Amino acid sequence: MKAYVFPGQGSQFRGMGQDLYQQSDAARLLFEQANEVLGYSLTTIMFNGTDEDLKQTVYTQPAVFLHGVILAMTTESFAPDMVAGHSLGELSALTAAGVLSFEDGLRLASVRATAMQRACDLIPSTMAAVLGLADDVIERVCSEITEEIVVPANYNCPGQVVISGSVAGIQLAEERLKAAGAKRVVPLAVSGAFHSPFMEPAQTEFAEAVQHMPFSAPRCPVYQNVNAIAVADPQQIKANLIAQLTSPVRWTQSVERMVTDGATEFYECGPGKVLQGLIKKISSGTPAVGIQ
Structure with a gap:
């Protein structure tokens, strides 16, 4: 069984997504649509911004989301039996699994990033x-x-x-x-204490956006960070997604459960190779590669 996993903040790099933009007409249209949804040119920051630009949470999270989701949407062989995402990557996984539309997933990624940045600015x-x-x-x-x-x-x-x-x-x-x-x-060189009580102000803001967004049943099992099990009910998915901001990311447990449930190969969908390295340490006998 094929498991697709989506990375989170920290996997970004300067120029991320540019090859995809240049080589695929379908990808180019999605990137340009994303700029319209956000109201600013995220692609300019992704392709030509500095490392410091990309480290800003308000840009990092939508950029990582966009790279992974567009890669999934434009890869012909993308046919997951199960999906999961690390922290922000859970939004990418939910979008790739059809729980959220491309536009709504991107909007939530932007709200999440802005809310978390505000929370980081409140208290060191x-x-x-x-x-x-x-x-x-x-x-x-x-x-x-x-x-x-x-x-x-x-x-x-x-x-x-x-x-x-x-x-x-x-x-x-x-x-x-x-x-x-x-x-x-x-x-770690981060702007604040993610997945801790310090994110409670962000959780309140993010929850309001999530509750007003339509969620559909996933096309395949989605393993969520807060409980490391497959969840199919849209209302439970919403609750877990909100809880995630102040709860730990149970990535080790998620991968272990996916293997127990039949995952025989993992594909990382997004920038970098961070998750591939972690999966090899969690389940050394299970292949983990990246989608290029």
């Missing part, structure tokens, strides 16, 4: 990658820090969990995690 917060430590130890250390907010944010693969929280909380967690045996704790 950050994230860090914890390497070489068991999930339960990381969870325990975070839960024992009561004077600051620190939570697991991304279960990326065995031995790699990203934590999210206040600046002071992350610094405190780094000390305790290293004492608990972590090989490394790497601060």
